[in-house]
Amino acid sequence: MEEQKTPTLEELQALIEMTNTLNMEIFYWWCIALMICIHVGFLSYEIGASRLKNALAAGVKNILAFGFIVPSVFLVGWAVYNGFPDGIVPRMDAILAGMPWSQSMGPNISDNATGIFWAAFAMFAATTGSILSGALIERTRMSAFIIMTIFLGGFLWLLAASWGWHPEGWLTVKWGFHDVGAAGCVHMIAGFFTLAVVINLGARIGRFNADGSANAIVGHSMPMSVVGLMLIIVGFFGFLGGCIIYNSGAQWINIYGQPTNLSAFAFNTLMGFAGGLIGAYLTTREPFWMMSGGLVGIISVAPGLDLYHPGLAYLIGMGVSATAPLINNLLLKFKLDDAVGAFAVHGFGGFAGIVISGIFLAGYPNVNGMPEISFFGQLGGALVMATLGFVPGYLISYALKKADLLRVPAHAEERGLDLTEVPAQAYPEWASMYGPSSSVGGSEPAALATATPKSA
16 A cells, blocks of 8 residues: 655645635635626616617617727726836736736736736726716716726726725825725725716716706606616625735735735625615605615725724714715705716715715724824825816816717607617517506606506
8 A cells, every 4th residue: 555645844835824825815816706696786776767769779888898898908908007116107017917918917827816806997987987887877878888987997097096095006005095994995986987978978868947846857767766776785795805916824804915804894885875775764754865875874884893892883874874865955956967876876975985984993903014094094085086087077078078079969858768878778568568668757658547458
């Protein structure tokens, strides 16, 4: 019988290290899978929030955003994240290491990290595109949306992440900026970019009356929207899992190198979500805003997921989500038609969360001699994120508007984007049962309330 060889200490150490490496890959692999649920959720809730004549166009827009953003992050975005932590002065060696021809940007048996982290960042990027998508439903050209979402998801959010969500990002190195759950570089960037586009895009036909009052434009399926929002919450457990660093052989750390664990993330994510549900319910009683409030609750506690007491996370989530619908109503006063409240949820929710964290987390020490968390550091970081999102969003959408490329013609909008932009029909049997659904101005099709199905 062949004598069994006892492994050496060096062999055992190598086995332990490889096991840790593979466990790291497995953890982020499933985070990525969960993050795809975010996009299933956005697809569902935007379809439900659209009228029948625009339902399919809303879904196709989300799918195309995914298809264009992912290669954009591969071609440019990963190099941007790694190359600009110092501001606008690039680190050329880091940029070159992140370019598509780099050895690490493809199958490489000696590199178990780059591809898995790149994929997580690509999913964060796709989230920014989905945030933009919902606000613009029912009147935006598909081509214009694709141009904007490539810039937002493939470049802009990664520049923001390099500044404020990188272990050596200048916002952290100089101001002690702390945003472990990416409320700034994902939600604020996308939210303020969206606000700028909405300003240039204009409201849907019939959204506002001559006296400035707003008409409700009701989506065709509230249940689909509510289920979609719940799927986004499911996906957020992957999103937030991707915000924590698996540290082989040691405690988990956050993106800034400070020790934390999934237990803290679990406490505060669920408490922020629960508080958000209640806050928005108390101020609206609407199912759509209640579920949106749950999302606001998570976003508002995201900057301090690693540090908050769960009771405080509940109160922050409740307070910010109770205010978010009021922010959306304020936009309506200015005749700004954000179809799903994307700015109130993501832009305002992220801004409020970062500023509030500067109050409750002030004085918390940083690592490697960097400044501690402070109110002014958080406020300054939030203002940087808001500016970085809003200014490019305004300039790009303004240029598209001047070139007559931003919005579909009025006759196409009235007919519906499913036929003019896709072209296809989500529910082709509707016309045969109730007549054409071509209502304008937010009212339900007249046939819906009065007609009975036609006989076969």
